[in-house]
Structure formats: structure tokens, C-alpha cells
Amino acid sequence: MRSIPRRETWAWRVGGLLAIGLILALGAWCWDLIADVTRLRSELSARVETLIALQRAGARVEGVGEDPGAFAALEDAVDAMERAGAAEPELVASIRDARAAAQAGDEPTALAGFDAAVSGLRRANAGTSRTLGERWDSLYGLAVVALALALVILVLLALSRRLLGRLREAEARLRSRLERTQEDFRAMIEASPDGVLLLRDGHVAYANPRMAAILDLPEGALEGRALTDLMAADEALGEGERRFVRRSGEVRQLELTRAAPTELAGAEAELWVARDVSDRRMLEAQLRLADRLAAVGAVAAGVAHEINNPLTYILSNADALAQQLDAREAPPPGAPLRRMIDDIREGAHRVGDVVKGLRTMSHPSDEDVSPVELGPVVESSLAIARSDLSQRARVSLSLPDDLPPVRANPARLGQVFLNVLVNAAQALEEHGRRGHLEVRASRRGEWVEVRVRDDGPGIPEHARSRVFEPFFTTKPVGRGTGLGLAISRQIVEGVGGKMEIESRPGEGTEVLICLRPAEGRPSREPATAASDGAGRAVRVLIVDDDERVARSLRRMLREHEVDVAVGGRAGLEHLEREDYDVVFCDLMMPDVTGMDVHAHLRDEGRGREDRLVFVTGGAFTSAARAFVASIDNLVVEKPFSAESVRRVVRERAAVNAT
Numbered sequence: 001m002r003s004i005p006r007r008e009t010w011a012w013r014v015g016g017l018l019a020i021g022l023i024l025a026l027g028a029w030c031w032d033l034i035a036d037v038t039r040l041r042s043e044l045s046a047r048v049e050t051l052i053a054l055q056r057a058g059a060r061v062e063g064v065g066e067d068p069g070a071f072a073a074l075e076d077a078v079d080a081m082e083r084a085g086a087a088e089p090e091l092v093a094s095i096r097d098a099r100a101a102a103q104a105g106d107e108p109t110a111l112a113g114f115d116a117a118v119s120g121l122r123r124a125n126a127g128t129s130r131t132l133g134e135r136w137d138s139l140y141g142l143a144v145v146a147l148a149l150a151l152v153i154l155v156l157l158a159l160s161r162r163l164l165g166r167l168r169e170a171e172a173r174l175r176s177r178l179e180r181t182q183e184d185f186r187a188m189i190e191a192s193p194d195g196v197l198l199l200r201d202g203h204v205a206y207a208n209p210r211m212a213a214i215l216d217l218p219e220g221a222l223e224g225r226a227l228t229d230l231m232a233a234d235e236a237l238g239e240g241e242r243r244f245v246r247r248s249g250e251v252r253q254l255e256l257t258r259a260a261p262t263e264l265a266g267a268e269a270e271l272w273v274a275r276d277v278s279d280r281r282m283l284e285a286q287l288r289l290a291d292r293l294a295a296v297g298a299v300a301a302g303v304a305h306e307i308n309n310p311l312t313y314i315l316s317n318a319d320a321l322a323q324q325l326d327a328r329e330a331p332p333p334g335a336p337l338r339r340m341i342d343d344i345r346e347g348a349h350r351v352g353d354v355v356k357g358l359r360t361m362s363h364p365s366d367e368d369v370s371p372v373e374l375g376p377v378v379e380s381s382l383a384i385a386r387s388d389l390s391q392r393a394r395v396s397l398s399l400p401d402d403l404p405p406v407r408a409n410p411a412r413l414g415q416v417f418l419n420v421l422v423n424a425a426q427a428l429e430e431h432g433r434r435g436h437l438e439v440r441a442s443r444r445g446e447w448v449e450v451r452v453r454d455d456g457p458g459i460p461e462h463a464r465s466r467v468f469e470p471f472f473t474t475k476p477v478g479r480g481t482g483l484g485l486a487i488s489r490q491i492v493e494g495v496g497g498k499m500e501i502e503s504r505p506g507e508g509t510e511v512l513i514c515l516r517p518a519e520g521r522p523s524r525e526p527a528t529a530a531s532d533g534a535g536r537a538v539r540v541l542i543v544d545d546d547e548r549v550a551r552s553l554r555r556m557l558r559e560h561e562v563d564v565a566v567g568g569r570a571g572l573e574h575l576e577r578e579d580y581d582v583v584f585c586d587l588m589m590p591d592v593t594g595m596d597v598h599a600h601l602r603d604e605g606r607g608r609e610d611r612l613v614f615v616t617g618g619a620f621t622s623a624a625r626a627f628v629a630s631i632d633n634l635v636v637e638k639p640f641s642a643e644s645v646r647r648v649v650r651e652r653a654a655v656n657a658t
Helices: 009-062 070-084 089-103 107-190 209-214 278-298 300-326 334-362 374-384 386-390 410-431 484-494 547-556 568-577 594-604 622-630 642-657
Strands: 195-200 203-207 240-245 251-258 262-264 267-276 370-372 393-398 406-408 435-444 447-454 498-504 508-515 539-544 561-566 582-586 612-616 635-637
Touching (some): 009 107, 089 107, 195 209, 209 267, 251 278, 374 447, 386 410, 393 410, 406 508, 410 435, 410 484, 484 498, 484 508, 539 568, 547 561, 547 642, 568 582, 568 594, 582 594, 594 612, 594 622, 635 642
Parallel strands (some): 393 435, 539 582, 612 635
Antiparallel strands (some): 195 203, 195 267, 240 251, 251 267, 262 267, 370 406, 435 447, 447 508
16 A cells, blocks of 8 residues: 555645745745835936936026036936936936026026926826835735735645644554455465465465365475476366375365456466365265165165065075985986076076176265166166066066167166166056056167156156255155255266156156267176086186185086185185186185285286186275276176086186197
8 A cells, every 4th residue: 555645746746836836926026016116216216316406506597506516416416317217318308408508697598497307307206106105005915915825825734734644644544454454364365264376377376274284285385386286197277176186195176266366466366266175076976875875775675575585495495405315315307306406596696686786786886987888787777676666567678789888887877777767666656556667778869868757647747847956855754865866867967968857747757868878888897607618627726715605616617626725815825836727716805805816926927817717796896896997807796607617617728728
């Protein structure tokens, strides 16, 4: 803030110049008056001297007295009067003519000339006296004006001084208030829950303590550094969410907002606000997971029913076989025994399908978006919702074989379909009759469309426009959270798709989900090998921390040379001593994992890591999923059949032989 005297400099200067000009004008006027008075007094004095000389000369002419110097004095007085300009040239000439006549003895002429000169001089003196009086009056008036002006100036100076004092006091108060405001503003910025940055040419000129805390750096450590040096390698400076790397290497998600340009120390700077949204993104992911789990919970009873039915006849058939073997009874005819075995296998497959669907839905997967085959995701969601749907609707599914993969996250896309299917099942339940549910996928232009249509009661007109609002639900208390459709649309729109609902009361509801086709092919998922086959005996090592699983695999491969190692560490000891054609290795083990076994064989440089076949129950961690995506080894999911295991051994043996 500039001081008030400096700000008012030109006003004071102009006022001072005007005052000085006025004083100079008055002085010049006064000087002219004084000079005029002096001149008039000189003229008056010269005329008086001339009058005296004329009287002396006249007396001599009349013979009143003898004055030998009267004519000389008259001549001197006339010369002085002429020099002073006190008389007209005609008057001077007439005086000199009268003097000459007197000297010549022409008394009448001389006296007449002297009388005329005296009269003229007296008239001139009278005019001069009047003019002199006017000049004195002007001087007195000027003195009064000057005195009044001096008083005015003194008053103005006093008022100006007082006003200047008040202005300086006001300036001091404003300065104090400004300093307090600046201190309050700095305190507010430093106490802000968001990071605040001032950037100059992309470098940090100021950072508040919160920004330093977000990046786990000491206060003042950011000044002078380029902001892009603190970001992840593939990030660039700009508004929106950016990834920053803390000193510990942890990545935080910050939302950057650029405010209007400002000044810092007299130079232009950019004001940026950085909000740490990492925890919010984590909470959003947890909310989506909670919604998936809530959807799974909604069909938990049905899932239990779906599992219990096949388990019943699996256990029953198994008990029957066990009793026959214990009693050494003759087995029943081949066809019934085969049906018993087939029932066991079919039941196990059904249990595996349901568990696989549940695992996909409830897994806290990452946010990666990749090409996804639509069919398996829809079928898994239908498998989970089967118990709810089977009693309420006849389900028809249309999934063309030529559907391209879509751009999505498989777990989150499964959440969308499960939410829609559960909503349809609940709507059909309210309708009070067994309805029809149609799931149809197709390619239409630039979209891959999935339509889920039911012939239930439809959505009431007053609720139709609010179905995607968070926490809005038409279901009774305890039946719904009001988040399913809101989160589902967020998921679909998050991968560039769209989700719409059409419904008419009494005619049912159709949910349209449009997804973008993906470029490339889906990444390889763990799969179960199929078909049977026979071949030469090979050496097989089974590495699993569950001894019962290892024994089951060993019984399936009794025609081969099989060794069993319980745990990853024991497996490495076997591999140190022996060489094997095929190694079945559990992926997730508590001591040494299958990933560790693979890394050990790879590091020895003999290529034996290619002989590994990983076995998993699906308990993937993010590290395990990344590992499976990065290798070419076969991954076999539990439960598996003897035929599929023998086929894997045969194929791996053939590969090793070449």
C-alpha cells in the first residue's frame, strides 16, 4: 500500500504553484503601484520647485526685491521638471520665453508668462495629487487583500495539516488492518485442509504445510522444485486428478484446480489448490464392493439352497458307494453305477459354477478396464441369481457367438447385471405370478447392447424419473439400499457406456445397457482343461499345502510316476534333487507360494519353470492376478476332473518331448 502523501503529491504541487503564482501577481501589482507613487511624487516635487522659482523670478521682475540668482534658479527648476516629465513641452517653452522676456526688460510679457505658467503648474499639481491619492488607496486595498490572503493561506495550511494528520492516521489504521488481514489469510491458507501452491514457471514458489504433509515432506522442502518432479512418471501438469508420489514411494491421487493468476513478491504466479482424494476413491471402491456384497446377500438364501441340493445327492451317492465297498457288496449294474458317478460329477460342476460366480462378484477387484467377454459375465450373474429367478420367472438367454469383447471391469460389470437381475426378480415376486425374463445381447452400430426385460408390474410413473437417484427405493424397509441402480449406472458410464430404463405400469420393465466394444482380445483367464487322453508314463511332482488335494491328484495320475510335496518349501527340495516332466503347483500357499517356486526355477536358467501347471481355488490377490496375466503357464481351477488332469499331463509331456 502506497503512503497518502505520495499519492497526493500532484494535488499538493498544483495547489502550491497556484498559491505562489497568486503571491507573485500581487507582488508585481504592488511593485507597480509603489513605482507609480514614487514617480508621481517626483513630478509633484519638481513642479513645486518650479513654482517657487517662478515666484522668485516674478518678484525680481516687479522690483520687489533683488535676487541675482532668481533667473538661474528658475532655469534649473525648469530643467529638473523637464527631466522628471512633470510638465508639457509647451509649458516648459512658455516659462523659458517669459524668463527671456524678463531678462530683456519686457516686464508685462514676462509677468503674463509667469502667471500663465503658475496656473498651468497648479492645474498639473492638482491632477497629480488626485492620481497619487488613488495610488495610495490602491496600496491600502492591496495590503488588506494581502493580509486577508495571508490569513486564508494560514487557515488552509492549518486545515491541510490537520487533514493530513487524519489521513496519516487513517493510512496507519488501513496498514494495520491490511497486515492483520494478510496474517489472517496466511493463517487460513496454512490451516487449509487442502494443499495450496503458488507456481512460477511450473516451479513451486510457495506451498502450505498441508501440501507438504500430503507428500510426506518437511515444510519448505517444496519451494523451488518443479511440480512435475513430484508426479508419477506418466503425469503432466494440468487440472483434474493427478497421481503424486510421496517420499516413501506411496502414490496419492490429488485433484488439482487452477485459480486466477495472482502476484507474489511483485511477480506473476499461478495459484493451485490440491485436494487429496485418495481416501475418497478408496471409500468409493469400498462402497461399490459393499453394494456388490449387499446384492450377493440379497440372494444368499437362494444360493444356499442352490448349493445344498447338489451336495445332498453328492453325499448320498458317496455314502452309498462307501457302504458297498465297506460291506464288499457286489456293485450294482454298470448303468446305475455310472449314473451315480455322473450325478456326483454334475453336482460338483454346479457347485463350482455357483461358487465361481460368487467369487467374481464378491472379489474386491482393482479398477483396471480391459477387454472382457460378455457371455461369461452374464452367465455368472444368472448362476448367482438362479434361485431367485427360477421360482419367479422363466429365463431366456440370447448371447450371439460373434459378440465382440467389451471395454469393462469384469467384477464391476457382473455387479451391474446382478443388480438388474435381482431387481427384476423382486419385481416379478410383487406381481404375484410366474413371469418371463429375457436377457438378450446384440451388436448395434458402435455399441454392444444388453437388454434385460421382464413382464412384471413396471415402475410407477412418479418413481420412473428417480430410479437412478442414490438412496431412492420403492422397496420396503430392509429390502433395498437405493444404491444398486445409481452405482450400476456410474459403473457403466465410467467405462464410456450408458444405461437406460424404459417401463410402463402393468407392461413390465426393460433395462438397456450399452457398452463400447474393446480393442484387442480379453486377457487369458484361469481355465479348466477338458477331455481325456492317454500317453506314456511321465514323472509328475504335486506341490500343495493341502495333503488331501495332493492325494486326490496322485490317485488321478496312478499310471504315472508321481511324487507329493506338502508345501512350497518341500516342493523346492524335491526340485533340487529330482527332475520332473510336469509339476502341479498350488498358486497360493502360506510358506512358499507358487509364484516363489516359479521365480526360483526361472532364476536357475534351465527353463524348468515352463513345466509348472498352477492349481488354484480362486483365492487371488492382486499380486497373484498380475502374475497369472504375465506368464504363459496353464492355470487349472478347482474343482477339476481326473480326465482334465490327465489331459494336462499328456499335453505337457508332449511339449517337453519336442
